[in-house]
């Protein structure tokens with residue numbers, strides 16, 4: 001009796017909060033004219049200052065020129081926008097922040113609610129290849145039928161979500177995204193997935209909301225990857241594939257992490273320098289897509305094309321979110337812990353490791369931080385698996401169905 005009363009009161013409270021959080025349908029509608037004009041006017045040198053470097057010391061001039069050429073003469077924003085608008089977009093306001101999200105439902109009553117969290121320099125658009133396959137019923141490896149109600153939000157400060165206050169962290173994002181899933185969309189329990197900063201968000205949701213987050217699938221965790229010495233001190237020996245991934249971590253630290261120092265320490269300088277400069281944003285962001293993806297990018301199963309890079313940069317430029325997106329780094333300088341600890345939850349955790357991702361944690365290391373039930377390695381793919389190898393990522397996400405109980 002007492003419990004029923006409490007539940008009624010809770011339901012009343014929830015519907016009250018739900019009623020406050022109005023969900024408004026949203027259509028992507030941006031004008032590319034100024035962006036394309038500026039990209040067209042931007043001058044690049046006729047020839048490389050230093051030949052023969054390829055992309056080793058930053059984006060290659062001929063690559064940037066060919067991207068510029070494609071953007072100004074072989075890129076239709078009308079088509080890109082129409083493709084984005086095939087999905088159901090909404091906005092809502094949570095804790096004063098406008099949150100933009102796609103909400104695409106399965107037709108099945110037993111569909112698992114799943115939130116997909118992107119990172120930098122990604123966006124909701126990076127995760128679009130996952131949406132239709134995941135909302136469609138399919139079998140897991142053990143023959144269970146699974147489908148998902150998919151929610152793809154824009155992180156605060158990215159694309160159509162408003163910029164958060166200066167002191168905002170990814171834990172705050174996790175909290176408002178939990179509110180989005182539970183109070184705004186009414187899902188009592190759900191699964192969370194994340195890549196790049198989105199992995200930090202998803203892990204924070206997994207750690208902090210153990211009654212609502214009942215499964216997590218991650219591509220990274222908020223703990224610093226181990227050094228070779230640390231692996232040795234834990235008696236963990238790496239096989240050849242793992243050694244390849246560890247070497248990528250070391251190369252990233254030695255020569256691939258300048259952007260993170262800049263964005264953590266002087267975000268306004270890089271932010272304002274590139275604010276009105278679409279070609280500058282293309283160089284800064286495009287370099288990351290090229291560097292961090294599988295070298296076979298654009299060949300099946302990869303759908304990471306130059307057209308997709310231009311779509312991402314167009315979103316950053318036209319929504320004027322480049323500045324707030326880079327502030328994510330200065331707001332989260334303590335996001336990666338050196339001391340590993342287990343999440344406060346018994347919910348299952350699944351992890352996918354892709355060969356060319358520069359963040360690397362072995363199966364054993366991942367088992368320290370959560371209730372690890374599945375760890376899969378894929379030898380095709382990099383830091384943007386939704387684009388680099390969507391079939392592998394989709395198949396791993398479906399495995400959530402094997403462990404889903406609520």
Ligand SMILES: *[C@@H]1O[C@H](CO)[C@@H](O)[C@H](O)[C@H]1NC(C)=O
Nearest residue numbers: 070072073074075076077079
């Ligand atoms: C890009 O060029 C190709 C080949 O010339 C053409 O078929 C296509 O329609 C062009 N696309 C856009 C968006 O301009």
Ligand SMILES: *[C@@H]1O[C@H](CO)[C@@H](O)[C@H](O)[C@H]1NC(C)=O
Nearest residue numbers: 096164165166167168169172
């Ligand atoms: C963060 O800033 C907001 C104002 O933008 C303020 O209301 C809030 O108290 C601050 N939070 C912390 C933890 O400092």
Ligand SMILES: *[C@@H]1O[C@H](CO)[C@@H](O)[C@H](O)[C@H]1NC(C)=O
Nearest residue numbers: 230231232233234235236237
């Ligand atoms: C690693 O192995 C050595 C030698 O077998 C042992 O003394 C040490 O305790 C081990 N360390 C860990 C962290 O398991």
Ligand SMILES: *[C@@H]1O[C@H](CO)[C@@H](O)[C@H](O)[C@H]1NC(C)=O
Nearest residue numbers: 208209210211344345346347
């Ligand atoms: C959920 O988190 C709380 C607070 O950290 C903890 O007391 C509780 O044991 C956790 N529940 C599960 C099922 O892990």
